Amino acid sequence: MRRSRLVRLALGAAAALGVTFGLGSPAFAAASDRYVALGDSYASGVGADNYTSEGGACLRSNNAYPALYNAGVKPAAYRSVACSGATTADVINSQLSALSSSTTLVSVTIGGNDIGFTSIMTTCVLSGESDCIAAINTAEAKVRNELPAKLAAVYSGIRSRSPSARVVVVGYPVFYQLGTVCVGLSANSRAKINEGIDLLDDTTRTAAAAAGFRFADVRSIFVGHQLCSYGDKWLHALNFVSLTVSYHPTAAGQSGGYYPTFRTAAG
Template identity: 35%
Template structure:
């Protein structure tokens, strides 16, 4: 018995160490199967190297960077430029991308999704506000257009995105019940200060704070949906303040109408996707702490 006691103690210590090591691994997170869903702010529009031209999908988008860090056993990225919430369950006509939910499996254990901007739709805002502000440095022609009837129609469209995104999150959970789900927000496009940079970006000085607030409202709506549907929200707005579309090359993370680095107009560049990846990883760490 005296000789057996040290062995028993050693076994106990070894078991304790293994258990602690297993718990530590669980906290830091290891994933077998990662699926990325989303629109052009996820696909990394026109950032080198483009690996899927119909979807403008880059191998330097934030899902690819997250994968490089987490090293899951399998990684599937079906994000696609122009995608909206209906494209989760239906084929995307302009790109031929199959329903994005087809990528989800019962054993998928990590899903990131960035969606909602094209349900407003984002492109309409850019074109409408840019056209109205092109020859109007002062005033608020875009805001006046959306609020002219006494109701903020654009804000109403943003709020209407909420239930649609909620259904997306529920759909992910139904198909991948064990998955950790991260809903990724949108970065600061216009200066958070409310400033503008007309005519470089043809947004009137009265419209700049209005559009800033619309982006903040969209992120608030997305964060609310994440909280209500058992998902984690990754805030990419706060970290991108000071790196908006009005900043000079090397500082801006959102390209302008005429990009100065490889990226889609009014979309994140490579530095922007780097930050998106950092915020996704930070959100995963916070969710497990």
């Protein structure tokens, strides 16, 4: 009885201090994991530098969240086939083949290119507020009417190839902190871009839940590190010298935002 009471007291004290005894569990489970990363440029690590030679035009970075997970957790096997510019069709046609029945952990970030991410940001930067808002309205219609079925097809393919895997669907950060002094796009354009990203993330979260997958939402952790914020920026602003990296996470955004969010969800 006395020992049982001491155990209860210890557990209560740990809870009060914010200690979670289960913190060791993800590392233990991950030791035998066979992990495959799928997705687009946010998963491959465009903008985070330190690109791998094998990644080629896919621009896979050693600073991307999948690579950071591999380095930090050291699963039994790891492979990233994430690729810059990938759409849901690309995942289905070119990336799902990396999965197998022995895969135990899968991450996927996808959907932005299906709604024309690059074209939207180009329009917003070069064509002014009215064209920007019109482009986002068109993209939002695609998110509502087309994207759920496309995501469902990706998720079904993942589950078919890796029926026992834990699957984590990782979202996108909202680009702008609003209400600050900020040069460049108009306040209305920035707000509309944020609205579109929120709709994309919310739609993806709903689709992930319908598939029985976990959704890793990076929006809150990026607050204070967005463009137009006063903190350290975790996103590249428009870069005319290297347009590819524009609006993508920096290495700090991958390590400080994406990696901890994914690691928690992957546990």
